[in-house]
Amino acid sequence: MHAVVLLKQVPDTAEVRIDPKTNTLIREGVPSIINPYDAHALEEALRLKDKYGGKVTVVSMGPPQAAEALKKAISYGADRAILLTDRKFAGSDTLATSYVLAKAIEKIVSQEPVDLVFAGKQAIDGDTAQVGPGVAARLNMALITYIERVEEFNPDEGYVVAVRKIEGRKEYVRAKLPALLTALKGINEIRYATMPDMIRAARYQPEVWGKEQLDVEEAFLGLKGSPTQVWKSFVPQAKARAKVEMLTGSPEEVAKALVEKLVPLTLIANK
Amino acid sequence: MHAQGVWVFVEHLGGEVAPVTFELLGKGRELADDLETELAAVLLGDGVRDFAEQLFRYGADKVYLIDDSVLKDYRTYPYAKGIVKLAQKYTPEIILIGATTLGRDLAGVVATWLNTGLTADCTELSIDKTTRLLHQTRPAFGGNIMATILCKTARPQMATVRPRVFPLPEPKPRIGVVVEEELGILEEEVPTRIIKYEEEKGPGVYLDKAEIIVAGGRGLGSKKNFRLVEELAEVIGGVVGASRPAVEAGWIPYAHQVGQTGQTVRPKLYIACGISGAVQHLVGMQMSEVIVAINNDPSAPIFNIATYGIVGDVLEILPAITEEARRVLAGQRGVR
Numbered sequence: 001m002h003a004v005v006l007l008k009q010v011p012d013t014a015e016v017r018i019d020p021k022t023n024t025l026i027r028e029g030v031p032s033i034i035n036p037y038d039a040h041a042l043e044e045a046l047r048l049k050d051k052y053g054g055k056v057t058v059v060s061m062g063p064p065q066a067a068e069a070l071k072k073a074i075s076y077g078a079d080r081a082i083l084l085t086d087r088k089f090a091g092s093d094t095l096a097t098s099y100v101l102a103k104a105i106e107k108i109v110s111q112e113p114v115d116l117v118f119a120g121k122q123a124i125d126g127d128t129a130q131v132g133p134g135v136a137a138r139l140n141m142a143l144i145t146y147i148e149r150v151e152e153f154n155p156d157e158g159y160v161v162a163v164r165k166i167e168g169r170k171e172y173v174r175a176k177l178p179a180l181l182t183a184l185k186g187i188n189e190i191r192y193a194t195m196p197d198m199i200r201a202a203r204y205q206p207e208v209w210g211k212e213q214l215d216v217e218e219a220f221l222g223l224k225g226s227p228t229q230v231w232k233s234f235v236p237q238a239k240a241r242a243k244v245e246m247l248t249g250s251p252e253e254v255a256k257a258l259v260e261k262l263v264p265l266t267l268i269a270n271k
Numbered sequence: 272m273h274a275q276g277v278w279v280f281v282e283h284l285g286g287e288v289a290p291v292t293f294e295l296l297g298k299g300r301e302l303a304d305d306l307e308t309e310l311a312a313v314l315l316g317d318g319v320r321d322f323a324e325q326l327f328r329y330g331a332d333k334v335y336l337i338d339d340s341v342l343k344d345y346r347t348y349p350y351a352k353g354i355v356k357l358a359q360k361y362t363p364e365i366i367l368i369g370a371t372t373l374g375r376d377l378a379g380v381v382a383t384w385l386n387t388g389l390t391a392d393c394t395e396l397s398i399d400k401t402t403r404l405l406h407q408t409r410p411a412f413g414g415n416i417m418a419t420i421l422c423k424t425a426r427p428q429m430a431t432v433r434p435r436v437f438p439l440p441e442p443k444p445r446i447g448v449v450v451e452e453e454l455g456i457l458e459e460e461v462p463t464r465i466i467k468y469e470e471e472k473g474p475g476v477y478l479d480k481a482e483i484i485v486a487g488g489r490g491l492g493s494k495k496n497f498r499l500v501e502e503l504a505e506v507i508g509g510v511v512g513a514s515r516p517a518v519e520a521g522w523i524p525y526a527h528q529v530g531q532t533g534q535t536v537r538p539k540l541y542i543a544c545g546i547s548g549a550v551q552h553l554v555g556m557q558m559s560e561v562i563v564a565i566n567n568d569p570s571a572p573i574f575n576i577a578t579y580g581i582v583g584d585v586l587e588i589l590p591a592i593t594e595e596a597r598r599v600l601a602g603q604r605g606v607r
Contacts, residue, residue: 098383126411127532128391133347133379142462143347145376161466166372168284172466179462186525227388227425233411233418235550244564244580254581255591258563259599261579262540265561 001054001155002112003045004105005078006119006135008035009062009069034069037120041183043190045118046077048153054115055079057108060206061089061100067206075193075201082108086210091223094126098134099225103214105139115155117180121146132182142175145182274364274426277303278335280354280377281314281326282369284345288322290439291369293329295432297440298396299367300330302405305398308364311335315353317343320449327447329440334447335361339454344465345373349456351380357452358385363427365405367396370431382429388422389429392531394436394554405430410531410554417550433535435479435558478510478529483540486512486529486556487522490545490566490585497522499589500544506597512536512556514546530555545585548573565589 011030034042045056058073060066061084070081084104092100108114117136122129129145136143144162151172152161158177163170165184193201211221219225247254247261279299282289296312303310311333312326323334337353354377358366366381368374370392382389394417395408404421405428411418422428478484485507487500497517504511512529513522529536530552541559546552548564548571556562557576564577565585574580581588 093388094379095383095386095388098379124532126391128379128389129375130379130382130389130391133376134383136347137351137380137383143376143380144463145347146372169468169470171468174464174466176462227386228390228420228422230411231406231419231421233416235416244574244577246574246580246582248582251583251587251591252595254583254588255595258579258581258592259595262561262563263599265540 001048001052001116001153002114003048003054003056003116003118004108004114005038005042005045005056005058005073006101006117006132007038007042007058007060007069007073008120008123008125009033009060009066010035010123010125032065032068034072035120035123035125037122037124037183037185039120039190040185040187041118041120041181042073042076042078043188044147044150044181044183045116046191047188048116048150049077052153052155055112057082057114059084059101059104059108061085061092061097061104070206071201071204074204075198076191077194077197081204081206083206083208084210084214085208086221088211088218088221091226092221093226093228094128094130094134095227096220096222096225098131098138099220100214100216101131101135102138103216104209105135107209107214115153115177116160117141117178119180119182121182121184129182132180136180139178139180142177142179143182144173144175144179147181147183148187150181274362276309276311276333276361276363277306277365278311278313278358278363278367278427279331280366280368280374281312281319281322282371282373283316283319283322284373288325289369289371289434291371291374291432291434292326293439293442294434294437295367295369296326296329296331298432298437299365300440302365302396302398303332305400306364306403309333311363313354313357313366315339315342315350315454317341323447323449325442327445328442330445332447334449336449336451337454338451339456341454341456341458341461345377346461346463346465347376347380348461348463349454350377351384352456353454354381355384356455358427360452361450364403366427366429368429368431370433374431378429378431385425385427385429387425387427387429388420389431390420390422391431393430393432396430396432404428410550415550435535435537438537478512478527478534478536481510481536481538483507483509483542484512484529484536484538484556484559485509485542485544486514486546487517487544488514488546488552489516489520490547491517491522492545492586494520494522496586499586499593503542503544503589503593503596506593506600509540509542512541514549514552543573543577544589546573547571548576
């Protein structure tokens with residue numbers, strides 16, 4: 001079994017702050033983490049490796065610092081790590097990102113066959129959920145999004161069965177290999193790194209692939225290859241109400257005042 | 272090639288059109304009118320022809336239909352192929368898709384095959400009449416900032432929108448045209464098969480349909496205190512919501528999360544308890560009709576969008592409201 005896992009290094013958005021003057025992210029002092037959805041995708045791939053043997057290759061596109069996320073993945077037990085970094089990749093939207101990732105996977109496949117590609121269902125900094133499906137579309141791979149677990153992996157007959165969780169139901173989907181699976185968060189318990197893997201990770205240097213190492217056309221890279229562009233960004237002015245009416249007094253008084261307001265609006269009534 | 276027309280993808284399940292489709296037709300109608308072009312619904316499925324009439328009533332001038340047994344259950348490949356085929360033939364200017372699990376699965380593939388831009392989870396869409404560009408506004412970076420995205424160079428301009436972001440339009444009697452195409456895909460060509468499915472059991476969380484939501488945030492302080500939110504919800508017949516910090520703290524499951532990374536809601540009444548009002552939360556609930564905010568910080572942003580505000584200790588105020596509501600409701604029952 002050979003699985004490729006796509007990882008994104010993201011700022012821990014729970015702690016992101018915006019500079020009110022420039023409307024840009026304050027990145028200083030914000031810790032970087034492996035996108036949580038991707039971490040669960042990695043765990044799912046490592047479990048398949050535990051069960052069936054084989055290999056897990058992790059791939060990340062990002063600035064040189066993203067090597068840290070890859071080393072972290074090595075410490076969990078990934079075998080090979082590839083960092084896709086190049087100035088020409090900067091400013092990529094989801095279309096340009098899926099282009100580079102798909103080209104990288106093609107190159108990996110040319111070196112050794114790949115059964116499965118895993119990704120998180122989305123990244124917590126962009127929240128688009130578009131890159132996984134985009135990569136599958138480019139590679140013409142079967143796609144199963146929102147997976148909760150891999151139910152069955154059958155390389156001899158060339159299929160995988162995964163359970164996906166969507167609105168109101170769970171689907172058991174059988175897909176032809178190779179397939180791309182995107183994982184939900186919290187579906188598995190992420191393992192602790194073992195001491196030997198930690199030592200290996202500390203010494204490990206991810207392979208670095210840029211534009212020159214990939215069979216890519218410059219017109220499809222980075223800002224140039226991105227049809228969508230941010231025209232402006234702003235700290236939203238919440239749609240302010242005409243005016244907020246403040247209720248004051250003791251808890252009992254405000255409770256009474258509030259319920260009085262709501263009852264005539266039939267917002268609180270017998271059900 | 273001159274792109275023309277606004278398209279809305281029709282999502283349906285179990286013989287019913289999903290409400291997000293009608294919401295998008297409502298917004299799509301506005302965009303099409305601004306562009307002086309037509310609004311079309313894109314309908315794929317097996318035995319779905321009869322939906323067309325409903326789609327006209329909600330504003331579509333035209334329905335592009337592919338009716339084929341391969342499209343019985345939603346699957347990425349044949350649905351995406353079908354839409355791409357239609358889009359390549361009829362070249363729409365804009366395609367809108369609901370940001371549901373189904374819509375997100377579909378949109379990324381369609382946009383990639385059409386080699387065009389796609390903006391996820393838009394909370395606002397409008398047309399710049401001079402450039403004819405679609406202004407697509409969405410929260411970015413976990414909802415800490417808003418960005419307006421343009422797709423200048425490629426067509427169609429594609430966007431996904433969450434359910435409940437736009438209001439349901441009033442249906443009106445009107446007629447339209449059905450344009451039918453063949454799918455041209457055999458079952459053997461489809462790389463996935465749904466072996467079985469299980470309806471999710473247990474009490475579902477129907478936040479998006481709730482009329483009353485009582486939501487708790489970081490200010491509650493603990494899982495035990497979060498019970499206070501649940502108690503009020505119980506008494507007034509509301510559904511429990513939560514901000515992201517409350518969910519991340521493990522006080523309540525993710526299904527209850529309201530906001531950019533949770534659900535978008537527009538109830539008649541939204542009571543925000545101990546929620547400061549991070550943008551990520553506000554974008555998911557600011558369309559609520561009446562908003563009550565209870566928070567100890569008078570400068571909390573939640574008060575900017577509240578109808579009624581109460582500054583104070585949520586742990587004292589919340590039980591008092593629950594008590595008062597219980598008393599008043601019991602009184603109402605007595606009268607009847």
